[in-house]
Amino acid sequence: xxxxxxxxxxxxxxxxxxxxxxxxxxxxxxxxxxxxxxxxxxxxxxxxxxxxxxxxxxxxxxxxxxxxxxxxxxxxxxxxxxxxxxxxxxxxxxxxxxxxxxxxxxxxxxxxxxxxxxxxxxxxxxxxxxxxxxxxxxxxxxxxxxxxxxxxxxxxxxxxxxxxxxxxxxxxxxxxxxxxxxxxxxxxxxxxxxxxxxxxxxxxxxxxxxxxxxxxxxxxxxxxxxxxxxxxxxxxxxxxxxxxxxxxxxxxxxxxxxxxxxxxxxxxxxxxxxxxxxxxxxxxxxxxxxxxxxxxxxxxxxxxxxxxxxxxxxxxxxxxxxxx
Amino acid sequence: xxxxxxxxxxxxxxxxxxxxxxxxxxxxxxxxxxxxxxxxxxxxxxxxxxxxxxxxxxxxxxxxxxxxxxxxxxxxxxxxxxxxxxxxxxxxxxxxxxxxxxxxxxxxxxxxxxxxxxxxxxxxxxxxxxxxxxxxxxxxxxxxxxxxxxxxxxxxxxxxxxxxxxxxxxxxxxxxxxxxxxxxxxxxxxxxxxxxxxxxxxxxxxxxxxxxxxxxxxxxxxxxxxxxxxxxxxxxxxxxxxxxxxxxxxxxxxxxxxxxxxxxxxxxxxxxxxxxxxxxxxxxxxxxxxxx
Numbered sequence: 001x002x003x004x005x006x007x008x009x010x011x012x013x014x015x016x017x018x019x020x021x022x023x024x025x026x027x028x029x030x031x032x033x034x035x036x037x038x039x040x041x042x043x044x045x046x047x048x049x050x051x052x053x054x055x056x057x058x059x060x061x062x063x064x065x066x067x068x069x070x071x072x073x074x075x076x077x078x079x080x081x082x083x084x085x086x087x088x089x090x091x092x093x094x095x096x097x098x099x100x101x102x103x104x105x106x107x108x109x110x111x112x113x114x115x116x117x118x119x120x121x122x123x124x125x126x127x128x129x130x131x132x133x134x135x136x137x138x139x140x141x142x143x144x145x146x147x148x149x150x151x152x153x154x155x156x157x158x159x160x161x162x163x164x165x166x167x168x169x170x171x172x173x174x175x176x177x178x179x180x181x182x183x184x185x186x187x188x189x190x191x192x193x194x195x196x197x198x199x200x201x202x203x204x205x206x207x208x209x210x211x212x213x214x215x216x217x218x219x220x221x222x223x224x225x226x227x228x229x230x231x232x233x234x235x236x237x238x239x240x241x242x243x244x245x246x247x248x249x250x251x252x253x254x255x256x257x258x259x260x261x262x263x264x265x266x267x268x269x270x271x272x273x274x275x276x277x278x279x280x281x282x283x284x285x286x287x288x289x290x291x292x293x294x295x296x297x298x299x300x301x302x303x304x305x306x307x308x309x310x311x312x313x314x315x316x317x318x319x320x321x322x323x324x
Numbered sequence: 325x326x327x328x329x330x331x332x333x334x335x336x337x338x339x340x341x342x343x344x345x346x347x348x349x350x351x352x353x354x355x356x357x358x359x360x361x362x363x364x365x366x367x368x369x370x371x372x373x374x375x376x377x378x379x380x381x382x383x384x385x386x387x388x389x390x391x392x393x394x395x396x397x398x399x400x401x402x403x404x405x406x407x408x409x410x411x412x413x414x415x416x417x418x419x420x421x422x423x424x425x426x427x428x429x430x431x432x433x434x435x436x437x438x439x440x441x442x443x444x445x446x447x448x449x450x451x452x453x454x455x456x457x458x459x460x461x462x463x464x465x466x467x468x469x470x471x472x473x474x475x476x477x478x479x480x481x482x483x484x485x486x487x488x489x490x491x492x493x494x495x496x497x498x499x500x501x502x503x504x505x506x507x508x509x510x511x512x513x514x515x516x517x518x519x520x521x522x523x524x525x526x527x528x529x530x531x532x533x534x535x536x537x538x539x540x541x542x543x544x545x546x547x548x549x550x551x552x553x554x555x556x557x558x559x560x561x562x563x564x565x566x567x568x569x570x571x572x573x574x575x576x577x578x579x580x581x582x583x584x585x586x587x588x589x590x591x592x593x594x595x596x597x598x599x600x601x602x603x604x605x606x607x608x609x610x611x612x613x614x615x616x
Contacts, residue, residue, distance in 0.1 A: 133514055147457065
């Protein structure tokens with residue numbers, strides 16, 4: 001068991017299954033899976049449509065520790081129907097967030113002076129395209145429940161999202177991720193609302209070619225989202241790197257973590273509206289145009305340089321780019 | 325009037341007290357630029373004599389700055405504009421007792437969120453997310469929020485504008501209302517399952533089929549309204565009911581979580597309930613190891 005956890009640390013986050021990510025992100029030997037495969041809770045809807053099921057419905061949920069902090073973990077598995085959210089998958093995700101907030105309420109009622117390092121946190125490793133079509137209506141309703149639970153966590157439980165898996169984080173889960181307090185990505189992570197194929201369908205192949213991987217990455221990938229400020233921390237592609245970044249975040253006071261979020265208050269919406277204005281003024285044809293606006297004189301070079309060099313060199317979009 | 329598709333502004337007039345709608349104004353917020361988030365309408369009105377915030381789609385007005393925003397689509401500007409209306413409602417009533425907070429009425433007729441390159445570069449996910457968080461915050465601060473689907477409530481558009489309400493109402497299918505993630509024809513194409521067979525299956529399992537009736541069975545819609553003239557009166561009744569529940573501390577019966585229980589009461593989404601109980605029971609056994 002111990003060697004296994006240590007082996008996990010070195011592994012590529014991109015190549016890791018949901019369960020490995022969940023186990024490896026928290027301290028060694030502390031992860032307890034909740035509603036795991038032994039309970040055989042699978043989709044009741046897929047068999048009616050002649051589809052195979054998984055006994056975890058494509059998501060691993062559980063609790064672990066980072067130091068003394070209880071960490072409620074959800075980790076989506078992209079190899080099962082693209083990590084899509086159905087009734088059971090959605091309920092597990094919704095409830096893990098709710099459990100963290102309820103634990104917080106109970107702990108703080110019993111002891112209002114409870115040290116911050118012992119208060120619960122939520123960590124979600126996203127790998128999903130959003131709603132599962134086979135049970136679309138239930139999946140949709142689960143997204144609304146998730147946003148509701150996220151709001152319940154405000155002022156109490158920090159939510160950290162990790163994006164660095166094959167499928168990325170798209171569809172409705174794209175805005176769920178935006179509602180997290182902190183987003184940690186690798187350069188292989190992708191985050192957005194509308195998947196590339198749908199944009200191509202909408203705008204035509206000349207405007208957006210979904211098969212152009214470089215284009216897709218620079219529009220939705222970790223490096224771009226880091227420049228935009230939508231990704232707070234950009235890390236190397238290993239479970240250890242994600243875990244270290246997560247630990248660095250979770251030792252901060254709650255207020256500092258909450259301040260890192262992109263949205264969730266009038267002031268943050270007003271700042272985002274300044275960015276929208278910038279979009280209108282500069283009418284970027286490509287993400288690289290925005291990188292240039294942010295002060296990167298040679299945006300082409302940003303794509304391929306090694307990560308540490310990128311992090312040292314890159315200029316991010318900040319208030320100073322907004323012309324006053 | 326046969327239906328209200330594309331008629332967001334007409335729907336506002338049918339719902340609020342006559343001549344009471346002030347467009348672009350909510351508390352301290354005063355929007356004067358007509359082009360700003362043009363496909364969304366926000367403002368303040370009176371509903372049965374009481375101040376309320378109105379947020380609606382305007383399918384007849386495209387946003388001149390964003391080519392993918394037309395026909396009621398919620399784009400970057402629209403999502404944030406709608407969020408502004410909510411935050412300013414909260415701010416305007418911040419010193420009032422929960423029972424006195426203004427209601428917010430969402431008039432829903434949207435085919436979805438802006439799907440474009442600039443939208444993805446700047447993050448359309450943040451715009452729709454911002455509006456949803458604002459609504460959830462207002463709901464929890466005591467504002468009764470009632471959504472009424474008068475036309476289209478499609479997928480992410482419905483999540484953005486509708487599903488964060490305390491109660492969701494919809495005009496019935498005879499008014500050509502649409503609620504779905506994808507029409508059954510597209511589901512049939514993608515899953516390669518026979519469309520007639522899918523339609524038959526939908527009768528016993530509302531989990532994937534398109535239409536307000538299925539969302540009703542699934543607990544995603546509190547009430548279907550089959551008389552367009554009764555729309556205003558039903559909204560007023562639901563605002564009162566929601567307010568009463570909030571005052572009584574029964575918030576768990578409202579909003580997305582409340583609709584989870586509603587689905588169970590209507591005999592659907594039963595696995596949702598089961599998996600939640602399994603997780604809670606299993607955690608109770610190990611909680612001591614994790615919680616101080």
